[in-house]
Amino acid sequence: MSPAGVPGVVETVEAHGETTLVVDPARIVEACTHLRDVEGYNVLVDVAGVDYLGWGAKQVAGYIGTPAGRDIHAPGSQGFERVPAPKETRFAVVYHLLRLSDDPARLRVEARLDDGEEIDSVIGVWPAADWNEREAYDLYGIVFRGHPYLVRILMPEDWEGHPLRKDYPLGGEPVRFSGEA
Amino acid sequence: MAVVPTTRIYEGTRIPERCPTILDVDPAEHDLDDILTVNFGPNHPSTHGVLRLIVQLDGEHVAGLEAVIGYLHTGFEKTMEHKTYWKGITYPERIDYLSFQANELVFVLAIEKLLGLETPEKATWMRMCLSELNRIHSHLVWLGTSALEMGAISMFWYAFRERDMVLDLFEMVTGVRMHTRYFQVGGLAEDIPEGFYEQAREFARHMPRAVNDYEALLDRNKIWLERTKGIGLLSAADALALAQSGPMLRGSGVDWDLRKAEPYLAYDEVDFDVPVYPNGDVYDRYKVHMDEMRASARIVSQCVTRLEELRGQSWIADDRKVVLPPREELHTSMESLIHHFKIVTEGYLVPEGHVYVAVESARGECGCYLVSDGGPRPWRVKFRAPSLAALQATATCVRGAAIADLIAVAASLDPVMGDVDR
Numbered sequence: 001m002s003p004a005g006v007p008g009v010v011e012t013v014e015a016h017g018e019t020t021l022v023v024d025p026a027r028i029v030e031a032c033t034h035l036r037d038v039e040g041y042n043v044l045v046d047v048a049g050v051d052y053l054g055w056g057a058k059q060v061a062g063y064i065g066t067p068a069g070r071d072i073h074a075p076g077s078q079g080f081e082r083v084p085a086p087k088e089t090r091f092a093v094v095y096h097l098l099r100l101s102d103d104p105a106r107l108r109v110e111a112r113l114d115d116g117e118e119i120d121s122v123i124g125v126w127p128a129a130d131w132n133e134r135e136a137y138d139l140y141g142i143v144f145r146g147h148p149y150l151v152r153i154l155m156p157e158d159w160e161g162h163p164l165r166k167d168y169p170l171g172g173e174p175v176r177f178s179g180e181a
Numbered sequence: 182m183a184v185v186p187t188t189r190i191y192e193g194t195r196i197p198e199r200c201p202t203i204l205d206v207d208p209a210e211h212d213l214d215d216i217l218t219v220n221f222g223p224n225h226p227s228t229h230g231v232l233r234l235i236v237q238l239d240g241e242h243v244a245g246l247e248a249v250i251g252y253l254h255t256g257f258e259k260t261m262e263h264k265t266y267w268k269g270i271t272y273p274e275r276i277d278y279l280s281f282q283a284n285e286l287v288f289v290l291a292i293e294k295l296l297g298l299e300t301p302e303k304a305t306w307m308r309m310c311l312s313e314l315n316r317i318h319s320h321l322v323w324l325g326t327s328a329l330e331m332g333a334i335s336m337f338w339y340a341f342r343e344r345d346m347v348l349d350l351f352e353m354v355t356g357v358r359m360h361t362r363y364f365q366v367g368g369l370a371e372d373i374p375e376g377f378y379e380q381a382r383e384f385a386r387h388m389p390r391a392v393n394d395y396e397a398l399l400d401r402n403k404i405w406l407e408r409t410k411g412i413g414l415l416s417a418a419d420a421l422a423l424a425q426s427g428p429m430l431r432g433s434g435v436d437w438d439l440r441k442a443e444p445y446l447a448y449d450e451v452d453f454d455v456p457v458y459p460n461g462d463v464y465d466r467y468k469v470h471m472d473e474m475r476a477s478a479r480i481v482s483q484c485v486t487r488l489e490e491l492r493g494q495s496w497i498a499d500d501r502k503v504v505l506p507p508r509e510e511l512h513t514s515m516e517s518l519i520h521h522f523k524i525v526t527e528g529y530l531v532p533e534g535h536v537y538v539a540v541e542s543a544r545g546e547c548g549c550y551l552v553s554d555g556g557p558r559p560w561r562v563k564f565r566a567p568s569l570a571a572l573q574a575t576a577t578c579v580r581g582a583a584i585a586d587l588i589a590v591a592a593s594l595d596p597v598m599g600d601v602d603r
Contacts, residue, residue, distance in 0.1 A: 016294055016536050043424050045539070048550050048563035055554055084533045084554050094550065096537055096565070100421060100435070104442050108537060127201035128424030131250075131573050148200040154251040154602055163259055170263050 003039045003107070007031050018108060025093075025111040025119045032095070032109065032125045041097040041107060044122070047132035048094045049140035052087040053166040090115045091142055095122070113142065121147040139164035195577045196419055204576040206237050206245040215239055221587070223252045229326065230598025232572070232591070241583045248575050253602040261562045265528025266292055267366065269559065273549070274360040276564055277600035279322050281360050282308075282315040283542030284564070289364045290445065291538040291551040295531050296366070300498055302447075303491040304368035309446045310381065310484035311354070311363065312540075313477040317388060318347040319543035320470045320477075324395065327467075327592035331408050336398060343391050346384050353377055366529075367504040368497030378489050385482035389475050396471060409464035413578040413590035416461055423574045426567050427545025428469040428595065433461035439541040451483045463593040470595075503529045528557030544568055544595050568600035 002012045002019045008027030013020040023031045035041045089112040099105040111119055121144040123129045133144045134153040141162035144150055152159060161168055197204050206216055221234035231252035237245030257276055261269045273284035286308055293300065325340030348358040354377055355361035355370070363370050399405045415425070420433040430437050438455040440448040456472030458465035497504050505524055506517035533555040539548040548565030571594040578590045 015534055018536060020535075042421050045424060045546065046537075046548060046550065046563070046565040048561070050552060050561045050563075052560075055560070094535075094563075096548070096550065100437055106537070123201070126424065127196050127422050128570065128573060130201045131569060149203065152251075154254040156251075163256060170259060 003035065006034050006039075018106065020108040020110055022110045022112065025113055025117065028109075028111050029120045029122060029125065032122045035097060035107065035109070036125055039107075040099045040101060041105075043098040043100050044126035044128045044132075045096040045098050045106075046094075047122075047129060047136055048096075049136035049142050049164070050092040050094060051090065051140060051164065051166045052092065053090050056084040056086045087112070089113055089117075091117075091140060093119060093136060093142060118143040118145050120145050121150075123147055138162065141165065194419055194422070195414065195416065195580050196422060197576050197580075201423065202248065202573050202576050204243075204246040204580065206239075211239045211244045216244060223249075229592070229596055230601075232596065232598055232601075234575070234587070234591070236584070236587065238584060241585075243579050243582050243584060243587055246576050246579055246587075248572055250569075250572065250598070250601050253598045255599075255603070257603050258562050258564070262559055265557045266531060266559065267524065267528060269562070270364070270366075271360070271362050273564065274362060275599065276603050277542065277544070277547070277566070277568065277597050278359070279319040279597050280315060280543040280547070280600075282311050282364070283540055283547050285362065285364050286312060287538055287540045287542075287547050287549040287564075288551075288562070289366055290540065291536050291549040292366050292531060294536045294538055295534055295551065295553055296503060297532075298367055298498055298500060298503060300368050301495050303373075303488065303494045303496050304498075305446050306484050306487050306491065307369055307373060307496070308364060309448065309451070310481055310488065311351070311361075312446075313480045313484070314347050314350060314381070314384075316477045316543045317474050317481075318344055320474050321347070323470060323543075323592075323595050324467075327589075327595075328399065328405075330588050330592050331405065333399065333402070333405060336395065339391070339395060339398070343388065346387070350377065350381055350384060353380065365497060365504065367500060368495075370497075372496050373488065378485050381485045382482060385478045385485065388478035388481075392471055392474050392478075399467075406464070408586070408589050409467060409593075410462060411460075412463045412582065412586045413466075413593055414461050414580075415574055415578050419577055420461070420574070423577065424570045425545070425574060426570060427541065427543070428466050428473065429545060429571050429574065431455065431457050432466035432469045432593075434459040439539055439546060443539070445538075445540060451480050453477075453480050463589050466593045466595075530555060530557055531559075539565065542567060544571065544597065544600070546570075564600075564603060566600045566603060568594075568596040568598070572596045572601055 008024040008031045009021050010024055011022040091113040093111045095109040097107045121133055133147055136142050137150050138152040138154050139162055217238045219236045219238055221236050223231040223233040233249040235247045236243055257272050261272050273288045274281035277284050321340040321344040325337040328336035351361055352358045353374055355363040415433050417434045420430050436457045441455055453476040456469050458468050501520050506520050510517040511521055531553045533553055535552040537550045539546050545567030547567055550563040551559055552561040554560045579587055
């Protein structure tokens with residue numbers, strides 16, 4: 001199932017019938033070029049940023065407004081047995097690839113990044129990366145080196161902060177009348 | 182992938198070199214002193230929402246172009262991280278507001294994949310039936326508005342006549358005309374009403390005739406042909422490089438439809454054709470849309486036949502940890518009351534993991550990347566928006582076009598700005 005000989009692969013995960021290649025971020029362009037030219041993954045379907053800040057640290061789920069709450073991750077509560085294993089890095093950039101041919105296949109490539117770590121742009125491998133990388137930059141602050149026009153795409157140009165980060169609050173934008181009694 | 186041989190010869194790639202989505206003015210071809218920069222939008226009737234195009238004109242010709250998006254960014258993905266899964270189902274529908282059921286479906290399928298939940302046959306076929314009706318709905322809005330922009334005003338009224346019939350069907354089944362929230366995790370929210378079968382069958386009979394009428398109005402209309410043929414060229418290779426999907430891809434000669442290539446629901450059990458046209462121009466994209474409406478009507482009638490056989494069967498999975506118990510049980514069963522209370526207040530837990538599910542929406546591959554940490558709310562939801570991919574091809578398609586063609590090209594990309602900006 002999973003392609004062999006891809007440069008920079010750290011780990012290969014098979015789950016739910018999907019294959020994930022975890023790739024060393026320093027070698028992402030090398031790995032993607034190999035996947036395109038040798039394995040035939042000709043379409044970059046999507047690029048998604050993910051913020052794992054606070055992953056596995058959440059002890060209370062379900063009850064809003066009761067600080068003590070309940071630990072529903074505890075064994076025996078609805079059959080779920082474990083708190084997810086902590087992640088070593090905060091961010092992940094997830095590339096979804098498609099081999100559009102008579103023998104179609106899908107593949108997920110994941111590059112794990114620390115806060116402030118940069119990654120090379122794959123725009124030279126698939127032009128479709130353009131807006132997707134700009135979106136990940138805009139919403140997560142992940143910098144893609146070598147992107148020709150890495151500016152905000154969804155948020156206004158003068159926006160501060162990256163809204164999809166986990167430490168960016170929901171409702172953080174002051175609205176008229178909100179502070180008035 | 183069978184690529185239909187192109188009748189028009191494309192010389193190499195048309196994707197702009199410096200940045201794939203920005204067309205820079207070429208100083209070798211244009212006198213920079215003659216360039217006039219015009220802001221198209223964000224509020225312009227022909228932009229299908231709030232799309233802003235910064236166009237650099239040399240006379241009547243488009244010399245440079247940059248698309249600016251984000252005016253309809255509503256933070257759906259952020260909001261959904263704070264909602265339990267069953268509450269979150271209402272959000273994806275508002276993302277692509279014309280193809281709402283495809284978005285609803287893809288989110289529900291992603292949750293079911295993580296849960297490992299099987300849905301009853303009846304739910305599968307009804308989901309397919311409504312998805313196809315929704316495809317017709319979306320294509321009709323596309324046809325009506327695109328033709329309107331090019332001056333064929335009457336098309337709008339005809340297309341909206343049939344669109345209303347689809348909405349009537351949605352209203353009958355779900356109680357609302359748009360944003361139906363009818364797909365539940367595990368199946369459907371309600372059983373199918375009795376009158377639906379006959380009315381849906383009648384509509385499936387009527388629709389191909391209506392498409393013939395539309396084509397009679399447009400296919401030999403000289404103005405329509407002049408304004409669509411050979412305009413907005415996109416070759417198969419460029420379409421793949423820019424990750425196009427749906428009608429954009431099939432209008433460029435690539436035979437790719439997720440319903441055939443990676444069948445989900447029960448698409449491998451129905452009989453339908455996938456239209457492919459080779460020229461990659463506005464006209465071919467129009468033809469793809471027309472043929473797809475016929476194909477969808479065929480699928481709808483097959484679905485209705487199958488659904489009639491499944492009368493009386495269950496429409497939702499029998500899994501009390503995920504699915505709300507039947508309302509009437511709440512009066513008599515303590516267990517049901519507890520389950521109802523738990524699911525409504527706390528939500529159900531979805532096992533840790535991440536999945537990517539894709540369906541063929543009206544505009545192409547609508548995907549959902551869902552990350553769960555094992556709790557009752559998604560850790561991360563990312564929608565793969567087909568409109569965003571389509572809009573990335575604007576700069577490639579308008580190369581060498583006149584300003585009037587720009588309207589036709591932007592319309593043929595079929596962008597829904599809610600889908601682009603999320």
